[in-house]
Amino acid sequence: MDIIKAIKGVKDILPEETPRWRFIEDAARRWALAYGYQEIRIPIFELTALFARSIGAATDIVEKEMYTFPDRDGTSLTLRPEGTAGTVRAFIEHNRAAEPLPQKYFYIGPMFRHERPQAGRLRQFHQFGVESFGTADPRVDVEAIALLWRLLSDLGLPDLTLEINSLGGTGDRAAYKPILLAFLSQHEASLCANCRRRMETNPLRVLDCKIPDCRAATESAPKLTEHLSPEARAHFDQVLAGLTAIGVPYQLNPRLVRGLDYYCLTSFEITSTHLGAQNAVGAGGRYDGLVETLGGPSVPAIGFAVGLERVSLMLPETASSSLHELLYYVAAFGEAGTKLGLVLLDELRRVGLSAQCDYRAATLKAHLRQADRSKCRYAILLGDDEASRGAVILRNLETKAQEELPLAGLASLLKSRNLAG
Template sequence: MDMIKSIKGVKDILPEETPRWRLIEDAARRWSLCFGYQEIRIPIFELTALFARSIGAATDIVEKEMYTFPDRDGTSLTLRPEGTAGTVRAFIEHNRAANPLPQKYFYIGPMFRHERPQAGRLRQFHQFGVESFGTSDPRADVEVITLLWRLLSDLALPDLTLEMNSLGSSGDRAAYTPILLSFLSQREPQLCANCRRRMNTNPLRVLDCKVPECRAATEEAPQLTSHLSPEARLHFDHVLAGLTAVGVPYRLNPRLVRGLDYYCLTSFEITSTHLGAQNAVGAGGRYDGLVETLGGPSVPAVGFAVGLERVSLMLPETSSSFGNEYLYYVAAFGENGTRLGLVLLDELRRMGLSSLCDYRATTLKAHLRQADRSRCHYAILLGDDEAARGSIILRNLESKAQEELPLAGLSSLLKSRRPSL
């Protein structure tokens, strides 16, 4: 019979790796709560229309990357490709805008996109993201960017760069696009085939092309940031000034374009040179119109998302080299020792003292080998000799020091030695 294997582009996170994932997730939760963001848990599937309407029907995500399937009654459902749409939907559905604003949420969980897997890109991947609702003040932009920067810095990720841009209002972009197009059409022969196609589909993306010839050809292209409305310009200046004030370093990147339709004004991305081609660790921006687009009140919002696989790829080994550790190994052997050991093991665990035993082992030697391998700090030796004396031998597995202790009340005694646990 053929072995059933996992689906292309999905990964098992094995016990050896879960400690590093907990480290990342714990840091994300800690920093979020510290900044006043509260956790929200939303479904991993939604009506397809939600994503089509929010992300943009013409984007790659919606056009060809969604896991979409019919429910039994025929309605089209989709595994979430990102977290903002569902968070906004929940915000509207529960009429959260009737509660005092601002409201700040964060989420952690799996997302799904049907792409060809490569380094740092999977079909099921994990994102941590935040959404700040109700504040159009640029300090809200500064806050989410600062949260992202503090988190990634805390995790000691190497060589991070924060890139900043402003996409202006939708009106600004509408006014700018023809200006850009007239420039591009002059240079069209120098552009790559992809960019000539992009001129029709998404002209802003031409500025973001990696092909050197395209970069050279667009070197002197008119920049969106020099065609911003006064309000958008002022907002952007305040965001940049705020970042400087709190000491978050950034680099202006006028070519930075976000792929999702709902972004406006502030747009940012944090990249690292340690990631291969998919070099964005986290990215986000402002999306003031999205809540209204999805049928809610007019509520400004700003947020970001972080790719946790990419964080994990960059996480220094030193900060995650610990494995799972346990306190006690109960080496119970012999007829009476085995019987008493079963009860002792349970008593230790009820005290909250992590304890292991390999029930296959019948000799002390085999027990100690298991105790060593399983990273326990102490072994509790309980054979028939000890059983007859009503005692155990507590062995420190690092120092090899042993002491004999009474079996009665042992778990309480050991607990009192480690009150912090």
């Protein structure tokens, strides 16, 4: 019979790897809390309409990458492809705009997109993201970008680059599109087939094309940042000034365009050369119109998301080592020792000490081998000799130093030593 294997594009995270994941998640939580963001946990699946309306019905994500399925009553449901839509939905549904603003949330969890897997891209992947509602001030843009930058820097990820751009307001983009299109149609001959198609679907994305010929052709294209309204321009300038003031290095990238429809004004992305083709570690931007689009009040907002698999790929090996180690191995053997060992294990664990035992081992030799393998720091030897004396031998597995201790009250004795040490 064939064994059942995991679905394409999903990955098991085995015990060897979970420490590095906890390390990353802990850092994300710590930094988010430091910036005043609070954790929100939203459902893994939602009504399909939510994503179609927020991300944009014509985007690749919605058109061909969502895990969409009918519920038993026929309602179309979708596994969340990103976290912003659900967070905004929750914000509106619980009328959080009536609470004191700003409301700042962060989330960590799995997302789902049906794409061909490759390095740094899975069908079930994990994101850490933040969303800040209620502040239009450019300083909150600076804050969000700073949080992203400081977190990734703190994790020690190599060769990070922060790129930033302004997409302007919706009016700015509407005014800019014909200008860009006029330019593009003049240079249509030198554009790739894809870009010619994009001229109709989403002309801004032509600027984001990676093909060298296209890049050359659009080198002298009119820039969106040159066609910003005075308000959008001022907002962008203040964001840049803020980043400079706090020492976050950035690179202007007039070609930077986000793939989701809801972004406006500030748009940013952190990339690394260490990632292969999928080089974006984290990205985000402002989405002032989204809350209203989804039926809520007019509330400005900004957020970003980080791809945790990509962070993990880049995380230095040393960063997360030896996060957890077991302390005591109870080597209980012989008739009386085995019985007492069962009780001792329970007592150690109840006072909060990590304790381990291999129940298959019957001899001291076998026990010590297991103790060594499980990387415990101490072995507690408890054979019939010790049992008859009402004692145990505490063996330091590294130094091999041994001392005899009374069995009665051993757990609390070790606990107090552990606290002192």
